[in-house]
Amino acid sequence: MRPSINEFDYHRITLLADDTPEGKGLFLGRIIPQDKIKMKQIVKWMQYCIRWHGAGCEETLSSLSSGRISKLRVIDTWRLCIVDESSECIYLTLSYVWGSATVFKLTSTNLDELATPGALKKVWRQLPRTIQDSITLTSTLHERYLWIDSLCIIQDSDADKAHYIPYMDSIYDRAFLTIAAATGDSADAGLPGVRKGSRGCSQIIEEVLPSVRLSSIRHLRDALDESVYESRAWT
Ligand SMILES: [Zn+2]
Known part of the structure; x- marks a missing residue:
């Protein structure tokens, strides 16, 4: 395919990691499977993080564990x-845009019900697509717990909000990984490649x-600059 000049404006030309010995090569390009995310690749990156990043990626704010919040609803x-x-x-945490989606929420009424194993399966179709995909992604990555504001803070309880909202930054900061749902303009957009x-x-x-082989990679910054996600007040 002959690309147009415009397509190169926001791209970097790079070698494909797939052509290097053992497919290694951080920061090189990769063949993007069109159908689905390559979950094994993400697991590999998570392992690199644990193994090599050290203090840079470890818990920096300990306010959650230093006593004020001993339990976290996940x-x-x-x-x-x-x-x-x-x-x-x-x-893990999810950072996303609610947008115009009708977001199914944790309330004081459904709290007991949602604490029953299998409860989210029952209300699955009421969950916005991005939230469904994040739950699937978390378990597919062999991780177990996920924190999402709409399901982990009782949305009609001022007391619960007062308890957790001051710690929102530490909740995200302490997360092993944050899923940033940067496509689409609402919680119904889903995470491309999970399904x-x-x-x-x-x-x-x-x-x-x-x-x-050479390929082009789009700079993350350029893609984010165009997103609704990035135009929100905070991420
Ligand atoms: Zn890391």
Whole structure:
């Protein structure tokens, strides 16, 4: 395919990591499977993080664990319910745009019900697509707990909000990983590539020498600058 000049404005041309020995090569390009995210690749990156990043990625704010919040309400993505876990547990967070989506919320009325194993399966169709995909993604990555504001803070309780909202930054900061849902303009947009066939991006790949291919990578900054996600007050 012959790309247009405009397409290169926001791209960086790079070698494909797939053509390097053992497919290694951080910061090189990769063939993007069109159908679905390559989960193994994300797991690998998570392992790199634990192994190599050290203090840079470890817990920096300890206000959650230093006593003020000893328990954190999280989604148990294996048992599909809301649970109270130690605030020291390993969890992921979701950062997303609510937008115009009708977001199913945790309330004082459904709290007991949602704490029953399998409860989220029962209300699955009422959950916005981005939240469904994040729950699927978390368990597919072999992680168990996920924190999402709408399901982990009782949305009609001033007391619960007063308890957790001052710690929002530390909740995100302490998370092992934050899923940033940067596409679309609402919680119904989903996470591209979690479901089969939901990705659909085009990638230009050219073989310049036998077995040496070049591809173009779009800068994350440029993609984010165009997103609704980035235009919110905070992320
Ligand atoms: Zn890291």
